[in-house]
Amino acid sequence: MHPSPLVRELERRVGREAVLWRPEDLMLYEYDALSSRRAPDAVVFPTSTEHVVEIMRLANRERVPVVGRGAGTSLSGGPVVAEGGIVVSFARMKKILEIDIENQRARVQPGVVNLDLSLAVADAGYYYAPDPSSQKACTIGGNVAENSGGPHTLAYGVTSQHVLGLEVVLAGGEVIHTGASFWDRPGYDLTGFLVGSEGTLGLVTEITVRLMRRPEAVKTLLAIYNQVGDATRTVAMLTAHGITPAALEMMDGVTLRAVEAATGAGYPTDSAAVLLIEVEGLREAVDEQADIIEQVCRRNQAREVLRARTEEARARLWRGRKNAFGALGRISPSYYVQDGVIPRTRLPEMLDDIERVAQRYGLLIGNIFHAGDGNLHPLILFDSRDPAECERVVEAASEIIAKCAEMGGSITGEHGVGLEKNELMPLIFSPDDLEMMRRLKAAWNPDGLLNPGKVLPSGKMCGELRIQVSMGSGASTSAVNGRLPSRRRERVGSGGGLP
Amino acid sequence: MTTATQGAAAEMAAIVGESRVVTDPAARAGYAVDGETPQCVVYAPSAEQVAAVLRHAADRRLAVIPVRNLTKIGLGQRPRAYDVALSLKEMNQVWYYEPDDLTVSVEPGMKLGDFQHFLSRHNLWLPVDPPGGEKASIGGILAANASGPLRLRYGTARDFTIGMKIATTEGKIVKTGGRVVKNVAGYDLAKLLIGSCGTLGVIVEASFKLFPRPAQRLTFAVAVPALGQARDLRRRIQQSALEPLRILLLAGEAPRLLGPDSGSAGRERALQLWIEAGGSAAVVDRYARALDDLARRCGLTIERLDEEIAAPAWARLCDAPAALAPALPITATLKATLPIAATEEFVGRSEEEAGREGARVAVLAQVGVGVTRLVVLEAERNRLAGLVARLRGAASALGGALVVEQCPWEAKSEIDVWGPPGDDFEMMRKIKAAWDPSGVLSPGRFVGGL
Numbered sequence: 048m049h050p051s052p053l054v055r056e057l058e059r060r061v062g063r064e065a066v067l068w069r070p071e072d073l074m075l076y077e078y079d080a081l082s083s084r085r086a087p088d089a090v091v092f093p094t095s096t097e098h099v100v101e102i103m104r105l106a107n108r109e110r111v112p113v114v115g116r117g118a119g120t121s122l123s124g125g126p127v128v129a130e131g132g133i134v135v136s137f138a139r140m141k142k143i144l145e146i147d148i149e150n151q152r153a154r155v156q157p158g159v160v161n162l163d164l165s166l167a168v169a170d171a172g173y174y175y176a177p178d179p180s181s182q183k184a185c186t187i188g189g190n191v192a193e194n195s196g197g198p199h200t201l202a203y204g205v206t207s208q209h210v211l212g213l214e215v216v217l218a219g220g221e222v223i224h225t226g227a228s229f230w231d232r233p234g235y236d237l238t239g240f241l242v243g244s245e246g247t248l249g250l251v252t253e254i255t256v257r258l259m260r261r262p263e264a265v266k267t268l269l270a271i272y273n274q275v276g277d278a279t280r281t282v283a284m285l286t287a288h289g290i291t292p293a294a295l296e297m298m299d300g301v302t303l304r305a306v307e308a309a310t311g312a313g314y315p316t317d318s319a320a321v322l323l324i325e326v327e328g329l330r331e332a333v334d335e336q337a338d339i340i341e342q343v344c345r346r347n348q349a350r351e352v353l354r355a356r357t358e359e360a361r362a363r364l365w366r367g368r369k370n371a372f373g374a375l376g377r378i379s380p381s382y383y384v385q386d387g388v389i390p391r392t393r394l395p396e397m398l399d400d401i402e403r404v405a406q407r408y409g410l411l412i413g414n415i416f417h418a419g420d421g422n423l424h425p426l427i428l429f430d431s432r433d434p435a436e437c438e439r440v441v442e443a444a445s446e447i448i449a450k451c452a453e454m455g456g457s458i459t460g461e462h463g464v465g466l467e468k469n470e471l472m473p474l475i476f477s478p479d480d481l482e483m484m485r486r487l488k489a490a491w492n493p494d495g496l497l498n499p500g501k502v503l504p505s506g507k508m509c510g511e512l513r514i515q516v517s518m519g520s521g522a523s524t525s526a527v528n529g530r531l532p533s534r535r536r537e538r539v540g541s542g543g544g545l546p
Numbered sequence: 547m548t549t550a551t552q553g554a555a556a557e558m559a560a561i562v563g564e565s566r567v568v569t570d571p572a573a574r575a576g577y578a579v580d581g582e583t584p585q586c587v588v589y590a591p592s593a594e595q596v597a598a599v600l601r602h603a604a605d606r607r608l609a610v611i612p613v614r615n616l617t618k619i620g621l622g623q624r625p626r627a628y629d630v631a632l633s634l635k636e637m638n639q640v641w642y643y644e645p646d647d648l649t650v651s652v653e654p655g656m657k658l659g660d661f662q663h664f665l666s667r668h669n670l671w672l673p674v675d676p677p678g679g680e681k682a683s684i685g686g687i688l689a690a691n692a693s694g695p696l697r698l699r700y701g702t703a704r705d706f707t708i709g710m711k712i713a714t715t716e717g718k719i720v721k722t723g724g725r726v727v728k729n730v731a732g733y734d735l736a737k738l739l740i741g742s743c744g745t746l747g748v749i750v751e752a753s754f755k756l757f758p759r760p761a762q763r764l765t766f767a768v769a770v771p772a773l774g775q776a777r778d779l780r781r782r783i784q785q786s787a788l789e790p791l792r793i794l795l796l797a798g799e800a801p802r803l804l805g806p807d808s809g810s811a812g813r814e815r816a817l818q819l820w821i822e823a824g825g826s827a828a829v830v831d832r833y834a835r836a837l838d839d840l841a842r843r844c845g846l847t848i849e850r851l852d853e854e855i856a857a858p859a860w861a862r863l864c865d866a867p868a869a870l871a872p873a874l875p876i877t878a879t880l881k882a883t884l885p886i887a888a889t890e891e892f893v894g895r896s897e898e899e900a901g902r903e904g905a906r907v908a909v910l911a912q913v914g915v916g917v918t919r920l921v922v923l924e925a926e927r928n929r930l931a932g933l934v935a936r937l938r939g940a941a942s943a944l945g946g947a948l949v950v951e952q953c954p955w956e957a958k959s960e961i962d963v964w965g966p967p968g969d970d971f972e973m974m975r976k977i978k979a980a981w982d983p984s985g986v987l988s989p990g991r992f993v994g995g996l
Contacts, residue, residue, distance in 0.1 A: 149887040150916075153782075172785070194730045205728065207737070208705050223970040229916050229946050230702075231691065231741075231883045233964045234993040235974045239704060239737030243730050263787030287646035289669065289758025329787055331828040388726040392647045420728040421647075457729040464731055475731060479718040483980075484733045490976040502732065 051107055054089050057133070060101040065092045065139070076134050079121040080181070081467060082516045087114065087134040090451030094139045096214060096222060096252040103250065104220040106133055112499050115246040117158065117189030120181040122384060123465030124516065125193055125245050129500030134166065135250060137188050143167055144253065152211060152228055154255045156186020164256070169409065173258040176203040179461070180369050191251050194243030198294040198368070201419040202327070205461065207242040207490040214253035215241065218492045228255050238488075245463050246498040248491040255445045262327035265293070267364055270313050270322040270344035275299055275414075278320035279394035281347040282418040285324075286391045288343065290336060295325040295419030296368055299398075302375060302413040302426070309374035312367025313360075318350065323368055371415050379428035381412070385444050386462035387451035391421040397454065401425050404446050410440040422460035423451070436527065445513040449474060464502045470515045472504050554606055554629070555586040562590055566636075577631035579611055580624040580955035584631040591636040593719050593750035595713060600748060601717025603630055603815050604984040610745045611988050614655050614765045617678030617868075618690045620879075620952030622743055623963055626990030634685055640664060641751060643723065643910055649708065649725050651753040654685025654768065672757040673700035675792070677879075677919075677951070679865040685749050685868040691741030694864040695792035699824075700757065700915040701853075709753035710736040712746075715982045719750065727755045738977060744988040745996055746981040760791065760824025765856035766837050767806065768848045769816040775844050776817055777890040780913045781819070782840045784886075788833060790914075794820045797893045797902070797909035799923060802872060804862055804908065806855050819913075822860065866910055866921050869953065877905070877925040878953035880937060884946030886916040895940040896920055903933040916946070931960040938965055 054068040066089055067073060073086040089112065093099045106113045112132030119126055126136060139202060141158035148171045155164060161182040165174040178197035179185055185195070191213070196205045200433075203209075205543070212226030226238035241248055271276040285295065298306065298321055303314045314321055322344065326336040341352045350400055355361035367374075375382050389397050398414065405412040413426040425447055429440045448458050452474040472481060485503055553725030559567040566589040568574070574583050585608075590596040596657040603610045609627035612636050613619060634655040642651035652661060658672070659680025665671050676682050686692065688710075693702040701705070709723030712735065722735035739746055770776045776795055784791065796804060796818040805818055823833035834850065841848040849857070862869040867879045884892055893911050896918070900907040905925035911918040925933055934950060941948040942965075950963035967974070971994050978985075978996045990996075 113569060147885075149781075150885040152885075157592045159593055194734075196728060196730075200728070204701070204705055205730070207734065208701065217973070221972075223973060224968060225970045225973075227883075227947070229883045229885050230697075231917065232947055232968075233949050234967060234970070235746075236691075236704065236737045236741055237970055237973060237977075239740075240734060240977075243734055260785070260787075285644060286648060289648070291758075328789065329825070329829055329832060332825055335826055335828060388728050390644060390647045390649065390726055417728070421726055422728045438566045442777075455724065456726045457724050457731045459731050460726075460728040461730055468731075470730060475724065476721065480721045480732075483714070483718075483720045483735065487733060487735075487738075487977065490980050491973065 049086065053111065053497050056105055057089055057091050057102065061091055061093055061098045064092070065094070076116065079119045079124060079126050081122045081124050081237060082127060082463070084127050084129055084466070085131065087128045088131050090134040090136055092136050092139045094250065096216065099135065099216045099250050099252050100220050101220065102133060102135055103216050105217070106496055107220060110494070110496070112496050113250070114498050115188070115192065115250050118160070118184045119188030120185040121189065121465065122386065123193070123459065123461065123463040123467045125463055125465045125501065127466060131464055137186060140252065148173060148258070150228065150253055151258050153258055154253060155187055156253060157186060157191070157251050159187050161185050161187055161190060168258055172261050174261055175256055176200070176209055176259050177206045180372065187254055188251055191242050191254055192244070192246045193463040196417070196422070198296055199419060201295055201417065202291055202293045205272040207239055210238055210242050210254060211256045211257055212255040213238050213241055213251050215249040215251050217249050218494065218497050224414070226255065243463070245465060245502050247488055247502055248497065264330040264333040265325060265327045265361070266333050267361040268324045268337060269353040269364055270324065270349040271318045271351045271353070272320045272348065273318060273350050274348065275320045275398055276395050278322050279398055279418070281322060281344050281349065282394055283392050284343050284347060285340065286419070288339070290339060292311070292324050292336070292340070292419060293369060294323070294325040296323040296366065297321070297414070297416040297418040298323070298371060299414040301411060302371055302415050305378045305413065306367045306371050306374040306415060309377050310367045310370050312363050314367055324365060348526060372433070375428060379430070381429050381431040383427045383429065383440050383444060385423065385425045385427070385447055386459050387423045387448050387456060388460035389421045389423065389451050389454045389456035391419070393454050394418060395423065397423065397450065400450055401447055404443050408443040410439060410443055417460070419467050420460070421456065441514050449512070466500050467514060467516050469500070469502055470504050471512050474512055553606055557602060558586065558588050558599060558630070561602060562588055562595050570770065576615060577616070579619055579628055580958060582625055582628040585629045587631040587633055589633045589636050593713055596632065596634070596748050596750050597713040597717045597719050599630070599632060600713055600715045604715040604986050605622070607984060607986060609986050609989050612685070612689070612748045614683035614686050615657065615678070615681050617682045618686050618692060621690055622988065623993030623995065624771065624955060624958050625988060634683070637750065645670060646720060648756040649727065649753065650756055651709070651751055652684055653751055654683060654688070654749050654752070656684045658682045658684065660725060665756060665852065666759070669759050671759050672706070672754055673757050674703065675860070675864040677865050677867065679860055679861055679868070684752055686902045688740050688749050688752055689742065695794045695912045698793060698912065699789060699791045704737065706755050707736050707752060707753050710739060710749055711751040712739055713748045713750045715984060715986055720747070723753065725753050743992050744979060745992045748842070761826050762830045763791065763822060763824045763853065764830045764833065764847050765851045765860070766821045767851055767885050768819045768841055768846050770819055771816050773817065773890045773894050775846060776819055776913070779819060779841060779844045779846060780890070782843065783837070784914060786836065786840065787980050788836055790833070791822045791824045793912065793914045795890070795893065795911040795913045796820065796863070797911065798897050798907045800866070800908040804866060806851060806859055816921060820863065822856070863910060866908060867894065870908065870921060874923055876921060876923060877927070878922040878930060879951040880920040880922065880934065880948055881951050882918045882920065882937065882941040882946055882948045884918070884941060886914065886955070888944040888946065889913045889916050889918060892918055892940060892944050892946070896937055898934040899940055900933065903929045903936065905929070905933055927954060927957060930957050934961050964993040
């Protein structure tokens with residue numbers, strides 16, 4: 048087998064050791080943590096902005112799509128190749144270029160792992176606030192593309208609130224610098240617009256982020272409930288009381304039992320739901336807030352409210368939450384994690400609704416919520432070898448997301464639209480809204496070479512709006528499920544819906 | 547007035563009603579922007595009518611500047627053209643309010659003071675203290691991305707705006723975001739509109755996440771003999787566990803003109819550092835102890851201000867040009883943004899540079915975030931351009947930028963109020979073209995003549 052002319056040209060521009068092209072190598076780049084569609088034509092590993100410029104110019108000349116990729120932990124198909132082309136992996140652009148504690152900022156390459164930045168500034172008493180569950184693996188470049196969240200974004204905001212400036216390679220290969228190392232640079236806020244644009248407007252090659260000082264005190268509580276409704280009512284009441292914890296997470300009984308079996312975090316397996324609540328800040332504030340939170344929990348029939356007394360106990364409680372997806376994977380051959388948002392006051396109603404959906408479709412659904420900001424992650428458990436069940440999963444998930452939209456919520460709170468939900472965009476956006484997005488995209492990405500098939504609807508759908516990712520392995524044209532059995536814990540799609 | 551615009555005024559009247567189009571010269575003069583008087587003032591009562599007015603203006607190539615209370619109308623270059631002042635005064639309703647969810651949707655013409663009053667029923671607020679104060683409108687705050695010292699704790703409109711509806715020059719109403727506090731569906735158009743100074747579209751509704759008001763607030767003032775000490779104290783506060791609501795350094799003429807009335811002659815000559823803390827009684831008490839300790843380590847003495855003195859004093863400080871204007875001729879207001887650690891040095895440089903151009907400046911530096919506002923007093927008009935150039939040079943040498951927020955329009959022919967655009971300007975131009983293809987919204991006022 049010989050490399051294609053495109054591969055040879057890539058090798059010439061960025062070096063032989065920086066290009067993958069053999070089918071067995073490319074296969075590893077077919078999917079993210081959600082799904083797969085098809086293999087790219089080549090994977091290239093730039094080590095500099097100049098390399099990215101070279102790649103972009105070549106892609107332009109050859110008219111091939113370019114898809115940026117961090118660690119591939121996306122849950123919406125962001126880095127999944129929809130139409131072939133070149134995957135630009137930022138795995139080798141992983142330098143922390145500058146740490147500037149006096150100015151509370153850092154400059155990083157896109158391949159820097161999220162947690163590594165926090166670790167690098169920990170000694171100075173600082174951290175980088177957005178903390179997606181995948182933070183041990185996911186990259187800051189990926190976080191910028193998806194505008195990632197995490198449990199602690201409840202108090203501190205998602206990625207866009209922590210990015211000051213970007214270096215971006217545009218579709219035509221030009222390099223621009225948006226924002227600055229200070230706030231309010233005159234002009235349109237291109238940085239804010241680019242964060243969350245899912246790789247469809249440019250390739251980010253450098254990121255200036257804001258660092259935050261570690262709080263003096265942290266208190267972590269676990270409130271245990273016999274009724275799910277009592278837990279969701281607690282969330283609504285805490286919000287109404289104006290208490291904004293640093294994190295406010297909910298897990299239901301299905302999730303708890305799986306998590307406990309996998310991690311031994313100390314969660315009660317006989318309860319219907321728990322709230323994991325963390326407050327941070329000044330010692331005095333944290334003490335008072337923890338007391339108020341405990342009272343509100345008890346007023347809503349919490350059976351027990353535990354406080355982590357040691358750092359070890361706190362870490363154990365969080366270990367359960369951060370590994371919850373994986374834990375559910377242990378009790379089911381496959382799972383599908385959804386990401387919707389609703390007004391927080393409607394959590395009780397929404398949970399009942401999810402339960403009804405589960406019963407109607409005969410599916411087991413575990414619920415893990417960033418409850419404090421109304422961001423739901425229902426996990427639908429299923430067996431991808433059962434085509435009929437796969438069909439029901441898609442139906443159930445589509446119904447849940449439609450319900451979020453109907454309640455005045457959103458179809459995604461932090462995972463992104465990607466190729467999972469682009470056809471669902473009309474649930475919350477009018478044709479005029481989408482037309483403006485399309486026009487702005489065309490201004491940045493005129494030939495559609497940057498991450499095609501993402502974010503915006505294809506315009507080819509008619510009638511019912513539903514999630515477009517295929518669940519099953521049965522009718523699959525891809526061999527990923529069979530060859531990589533370990534991936535079975537994550538839901539792996541098949542690309543069956545595409546030519 | 548030309549026949550064409552008379553015709554246009556009549557057509558505008560067909561959209562919004564006869565009584566909502568004003569062509570009276572005195573009324574129009576009140577809406578002059580940088581010496582340009584519009585041909586008519588149109589009061590649009592609804593989002594649909596704003597859209598219809600914009601579409602009509604685009605069809606007829608009539609230049610439109612959206613306005614409300616004119617608190618920030620001085621921001622920008624002279625308009626290339628100005629036919630219609632589109633007033634959003636009548637759009638001042640709260641459309642949606644869910645206090646238990648801490649979310650709200652409001653029209654752009656609502657004044658900040660009225661909005662805060664409305665929210666105070668549930669002990670909530672929008673934590674923003676922009677120039678213009680209570681008179682600033684929601685739409686104006688968003689369009690100018692206006693903020694004040696509270697951004698230290700709460701950020702700016704960029705951080706708490708969760709959705710928007712925008713009327714476009716094609717007569718459409720485009721939605722972005724929503725009414726939930728976390729949302730990554732689609733491109734975030736609100737980010738583009740915030741700070742776009744009315745050049746892309748007209749914000750006809752904005753949704754915010756709200757915050758509970760701090761149970762108690764306490765203001766501290768410290769007289770600081772030298773900038774080095776001010777910097778030392780600011781660094782110690784920043785490196786401590788404290789998270790004040792706002793910190794403001796008063797320098798130049800600011801302590802004398804804007805400090806508390808009770809000040810002694812000696813303190814007036816010093817710099818002042820103002821710090822406000824918020825929270826429960828126990829938290830505020832902790833601030834009192836901790837700040838006292840930090841100040842003593844810098845050789846300084848901290849003083850608590852009574853809330854009756856502090857609250858109006860903060861209002862004056864946040865809207866300094868308006869507070870000073872009745873008594874003094876204000877020549878210009880400038881805003882420098884810098885990396886945090888460079889702020890105090892810039893404050894020192896700005897006083898020197900002002901002195902060189904024979905001007906006096908009141909300096910209000912948000913030292914925790916790197917934003918410095920300079921109110922230029924008693925500068926000779928013909929030396930203003932030189933002063934701006936010197937100060938911009940100083941800001942840029944320290945890694946920052948400088949914007950002229952307000953100055954005599956006659957001076958704008960020789961002053962670039964925004965400063966030079968960067969290598970991302972071409973993309974800004976494309977964004978402008980995507981929103982406003984016929985170029986009728988606030989033409990020429992923004993960065994690089996957009």
